[in-house]
Amino acid sequence: MDPIQLLIICAQAGMLVNLMLIAAAYMVLAERKVAAWIQGRVGPNRVGPWGLFQSFADVFKLYLKEDVVPAAADYKFHALAPIISIAVAITIYAVIPWSGPLVTIDGHSYGLAMAPQMNVAILIILAMTSVGVYGVALAGWSSNNKYSLMGGLRSAAQMISYELSMGLAVIGVVLISGSLNLVEIINSQIANGWNIMYQPVAFLIFFVTSLAETNRAPFDLPEAEPELVGGYHTEYTGMKFGLLYLAEYASMLAAGAIMATLFLGGWDMIPFVDEAALLGLAPDSIPMVVLGHITFVSKALLMVFVFIWIRWSLPRFRYDQLMNLGWKVLLPLALANIAVTGICLLLFG
Amino acid sequence: MPQLIIDGRVLEVEPGKTIIEAAFENGITIPHFCWHPALSPDGNCRMCLVTVGAHKKDSDGALLYGDDGNPEVSWFPKKQIACATPVTDGMIVDSISKETVETQNAVMEFLLINHPLDCPICDEAGQCKLQEYALVHSKGKSRFDEEKVAKDKRVQLGPNIIFDGERCISCSRCIRFADEVAKQPVLTFVGRGDKVTITTFPDTTFDSPYSMNVIDICPVGALTSMDFRFKARVWEMSFTDSVCPGCARGCNISIGVMNNEVLRTEPVTNMHVNNYWMCDHGRLAVPTIVNNNRTSGPMIRRDGVLESVTWDEAIAATVERLKSFKPQEITILGSSLASNEDNYLLAKLAKEQLQTSNIDYIQHLSHDFGDDMLRVNETAPNAIGAHTAGIAVGTNGHGVAKLVDRIKHGDVKVLVVLEDSLDDFSDELAEASAGVEALIVLTSHTNLTAKQASILLPTTVFAETEGTFTNIHHRVQHFSPAVVTKDNERLMTMKQSRWDKFGAPNDRWSSGEKRDARPAWKIIQALCVGLGANYAFGSSGDVFNDMAHHLSGFKDMSYPSLKKHQGLILGKGNSPEKEEEVYQSHVMKPA
Amino acid sequence: MANVKTNTEAQRLTFWERIYLPEIARGMGLTFKQMLQPTFTRQYPEERWEPEGSYRGRPVLVLEDGKERCVACGLCSRVCPALAIEVRAAETTDDKERYPEKFEINMLRCIYCGFCEEVCPEEAIVMSKDYELVFGSQEEGILGKEKLLVPVAQLRDRLEFLRQWK
Incomplete structure (x- = not known):
């Protein structure tokens, strides 16, 4: 690999990480705004116009906070846990095809995506979500606090349970698209129509499990305030808490982007329509790629909005209900979905 | 003796008693304002109106009974006042029927107009x-x-x-x-x-x-x-039973404390000591004694100036001085102002630890304080107690009488003074005491002797600790702590007002001054331990039990029994007076 | 338990309710509609709220003819469930004989229950409309007479309310 290429990739990575962190911070603002609207309030409106700089104020404040570590905590793991959480979320961004290639330098083309052509992208995603458990479980365990530990344990149990259904739901998509490469999957959707039309059940399962994997309501048992004070992040302060908090929103955005990729046709604007031909542009031309990127991000953000909307609409599940849903409903449903998909492919494919 | 029925109870009382007295002696309270057992009946408030009647008889003189077995009564047409109607044989009195109570209610309405x-x-x-x-x-x-x-x-x-x-x-x-x-x-x-x-x-x-x-x-x-006027509401104070230290009568009193300050004193009825009363001198003196002119924190004289030191330092310095002189060079003065327990341990210190026989106490006698009612000429509360507890000149020892001469001859090197100010004995003695090598003063007030002290060990007053006084009639009486010091910090037995109970450190209303004083017996015990004794009295009660064990006068006595019988006579620890109904004017018995 | 009539979730719900999804959609629809409704928020420091006479704000002492009505009876202090009030009385030559030499309300203890106002025999302590209570220290939270005394003219609403409804 030549040095220029390395430099460009590094710059690209830096830009992506920063963009995504800012996006995550803004999602916190979005969450507060949506919550406010649903509750008939205004929401943050004091920092900047419509409260737009609230996110910066929040992060700035978190940086200035004292970092309190409980005396009985395991300091190394206590510090490591938030790093794992945020790192996992950001790693997933690397394989997400944010856009097609925008520029070509020295015969290499670069877009906003870091490694769109990776042929095991889906496996990376599933692997990374599994590693995400460590962040939460370690945070809970190393705090040496009963509430934190309970939150961490719940989180571990929940994530392991729902990972199964999530993986199985993705298999339906893989069966149809015939590839683990995300760009390939998008291209197959542009050609054949969005996967949500063929795999509605898989989409539903994936959506529900994504909620659970990101510890979002109604599956936010690891941080259930009424029972567990703050759950796994009870003993975190300052920017360590900030990282755990941002990781949740970063994962949310990642989940939204993955759903956009797997089920909602990626950067395809309208299913079954060749937009490039309609607009009279070449499919790889810059305006088309930018339009595609905007489409992709809009789809991801729409999913994020639904996540937030759900949080302020539905009450939290009880732990046994959570397990029942995961093992007795979603898992059989996902298995059935694979079987039906396989049979249909055999018969009509 | 006349027999009568009050509210269905058959009572037998001495002739000449009034209805209200007969009822009171048998535990029945008839509402009243003007009647007081120590005063002549006046019958002007009319609150004690009761219905009085006689048992009906038939023409043969036989008593008539109703179908339910109760006597048939011919009631007098008008209500009678119970406080001025003497009982007669066969009288039937009713104080609780609806009609009687309505009459009393009507009187009450007139009084409230x-x-x-x-x-x-x-x-x-x-x-x-x-x-x-x-x-x-x-x-x-x-x-x-x-x-x-x-x-x-x-x-x-x-x-x-x-x-x-x-x-x-x-x-x-x-x-x-x-x-x-x-x-x-x-x-x-x-x-x-x-x-x-x-x-x-x-x-x-x-x-x-x-x-x-x-x-x-x-x-x-x-x-x-005039003295108490508007200082506090009744419910803001805690009231603790105690004994007046104003003279050797030892009137039973109740001390009202708010925010760790004594605000008022009231007599407690004790028919064997003070009846229902106490003198104005005692009433006004108690708050002054507790609140004013107090010593706080131990001090040692260095280069002619008294400096504050810690308790451990002060005790160690005292022990060192006591050790460095011969027994007969030490003179110990107990006190008729201090409790039995304090004097007992001081006598133990003198006799068992220091082996000195120079031990005595200063008499407080006045010629004109006493009267024919309560006040007595002995103006310190515990002279008898101090003597009984062992404060007496030993064989070959010297008392307070020759003290001035002996100091002047250089025979007294160490003088231990408990509570008293030496100028109470004579100004000469106070002057001479400056000549001893070590003047060790255990006192609660900054008096003349406290100012002259080489080592000053602040003691509590009677209201800050538990203890006993023996009054002039040899009655041992118990007092309880009412005021908090740094040492007693709320003993379990202490009375607490609402403010005391719920006050937090940052509440201004519960931040009254807490003095750094200790009960004298505790200080003396520390000295004894420093001199090699193995005393381990945890409370005044332990000291008193030791006294009851070793001194015949206090035999069979204990704090609970003293409290129960309102004091016991020396030597009669197991034969208390007969218990009688105690009249409390302002306390209504629960119905 | 055999003879207890059970009414389990499964028996109460219809089939569609039992699979949740339509009900979830209905709930989400409700919250979405709510998002489009106007908000109720008052822009506080700019838009202020003037409470009614029935409002129980900071308790204050009524100042009438340059003097407090209070006679320092201490009933407010006694009834206060949070022990927020301390009153010390002193003698005055006025008809009322006594006045509060010291009257302190610890606003950090006060729970705004209004018992002090209810028990007051002189209508001397009333709940004001003052709801903006910020202190820089614990000591500042203890209000003395100089901060508690409020001229009767400013308390008309509350006194009116008390006479009419209490």
């Missing part, structure tokens, strides 16, 4: 007989629409008493007290009807040494104390 709604500004509120009866015998609403009568308020009847004419219900308890108990008949009613009020005769003032007792017996807030 002109009584002003002064409760918010009245010192009596909260322990007012009228308030208490208003709860039971009044509807809580007045039918009286007219103007209440205006009379003189804030009239000074004597140097310590202020009179409010409007609140007065004209029961005449104060007039009878002045006439019969204080023997200073200067109070009288003037005016008639609703204009009646109380005043002193021209050119007289009610300044008897017992005048302030009228404040206690006044059933309303008409007579209040």
Whole structure:
């Protein structure tokens, strides 16, 4: 690999990480705004116009906070846990095809995506979500606090349970698209129509499990305030808490982007329509790629909005209900979905 | 002896008693304002109206009984006052039937007609007989629409008493007290009807040494104390039973404390000591003794100046001085102002640890303090106790009488003084005491001797610790701690007001001064331990039990038994007086 | 338990309710509609709220003719469930005989229950409309007479309310 290429990739990575962190911070603002609207309030409106700089104020404040570590905590793991959480979320961004290639330098083309052509992208995603458990479980365990530990344990149990259904739901998509490469999957959707039309059940399962994997309501048992004070992040302060908090929103955005990729046709604007031909542009031309990127991000953000909307609409599940849903409903449903998909492919494919 | 029935109970009482006395002796309380067992019956408040009757007889003289077995009664047509109607044989009295109570309620309504709604500004509120009866015998609403009568308020009847004419219900308890108990008949009613009020005769003032007792017996807030006036509401204070240290009579008292400050003193009825009364001197002296001019924190004289030191330093320095002199060079003065326990341990220190026989105490005698009522010439509370506890000159020892000469000859190197100020004995002694090498002073007040001390060990006063005094009639009486010091920090037995209970450190109303003083016995025990003894008394009670074990006078006595019997006579620890009903004017018994 | 009539979730719900999804959609629809409704928020420091006479704000002492009505009876202090009030009385030559030499309300203890106002025999302590209570220290939270005394003219609403409804 030549040095220029390395430099460009590094710059690209830096830009992506920063963009995504800012996006995550803004999602916190979005969450507060949506919550406010649903509750008939205004929401943050004091920092900047419509409260737009609230996110910066929040992060700035978190940086200035004292970092309190409980005396009985395991300091190394206590510090490591938030790093794992945020790192996992950001790693997933690397394989997400944010856009097609925008520029070509020295015969290499670069877009906003870091490694769109990776042929095991889906496996990376599933692997990374599994590693995400460590962040939460370690945070809970190393705090040496009963509430934190309970939150961490719940989180571990929940994530392991729902990972199964999530993986199985993705298999339906893989069966149809015939590839683990995300760009390939998008291209197959542009050609054949969005996967949500063929795999509605898989989409539903994936959506529900994504909620659970990101510890979002109604599956936010690891941080259930009424029972567990703050759950796994009870003993975190300052920017360590900030990282755990941002990781949740970063994962949310990642989940939204993955759903956009797997089920909602990626950067395809309208299913079954060749937009490039309609607009009279070449499919790889810059305006088309930018339009595609905007489409992709809009789809991801729409999913994020639904996540937030759900949080302020539905009450939290009880732990046994959570397990029942995961093992007795979603898992059989996902298995059935694979079987039906396989049979249909055999018969009509 | 006449036999009568009150409220269905058959009672036998001595002839000549009134109905209310007969009832009281048998535990039945008939509502009353003007009656007081120590005063002659007056019968003017009319509150004790009861229905009286006689057993019906048939023409043969046989007693008639109803179908239910109860006697048939021919009731007198009018109600009688229980306080002035003597009992007769066969009398039947009813004080609780609906009709009787309605009569009493009607009397109450009359009494309340002109009584002003002064409760918010009245010192009596909260322990007012009228308030208490208003709860039971009044509807809580007045039918009286007219103007209440205006009379003189804030009239000074004597140097310590202020009179409010409007609140007065004209029961005449104060007039009878002045006439019969204080023997200073200067109070009288003037005016008639609703204009009646109380005043002193021209050119007289009610300044008897017992005048302030009228404040206690006044059933309303008409007579209040100049000294206490508006200092606190009754419910804001905690009241602890104690013994007056004003003279050797040892009147039983109750100490009212708020925010760690003694605000007032009231007599507690003890028929064997002070009846219902106490003298004004004691009443006014107690708050002064506890609150004013106190020592706080141990001190050692260095380069001629008293410097504050820690307790451990002070005790160690004292022990060192005591060790460095021969026994006969040490003279120890116990005190008739200190408790039995303090004196007992001091005597132990002298006899068992230091082996000195120079041990004595200063007498406090006055020629004109005593009278024929309560006050006695012995003005310290515990001379008998100090002597009994072992403060007496030993064989070959020297007492306080020769002390001045011996100091001047250089025979006294160390002088240990408990509580007393040496100038109480003679100014010569006070002057001479500057000549000893070590003047070790255990005292609660910054008196002359405290100022001269080489080592000053602050002690608690009677109101800050548990202990006993032995009065002039050899009665050992118990007192409880009422005020918090740094040392006792709320003993389990201490009475607490609402403020004490719920105050937090940052509340201004619970931040009263806590003095750094310790009970003398505790200090003396530390000295004894420093000298090699193995005493381990944890509380005053332990010391007292040790006394009861070793001294024949205190045999069979203990704090619980002293409290139960309101004191026991020396040597008669197992034969207390017969218990009788104790009259408490302002306490209504629960129905 | 055999004879207890059970009414389990499964028995109460219809089939569609039991699979949740339509009900979830209904709930989400409700919250979405709510998002489009106008908000109720008052822009506080700019838009202020003037409470009614029935409002129980900071307790204050009524100042009438240059003097407090209070006679320092201590009933407010006694009834206060949070022990927020301390009153010390002293004698005055006025008709009322006594006045509060010291009257302190610890606003950090006060729970705004209004018992002090209810028990007051002189209508001397009332709940004001003052709801903006910020202190820089614990000591500042203890209000003395100088901060508690409020002229009767400013308390008309509350006194009116008390006479009418209490």
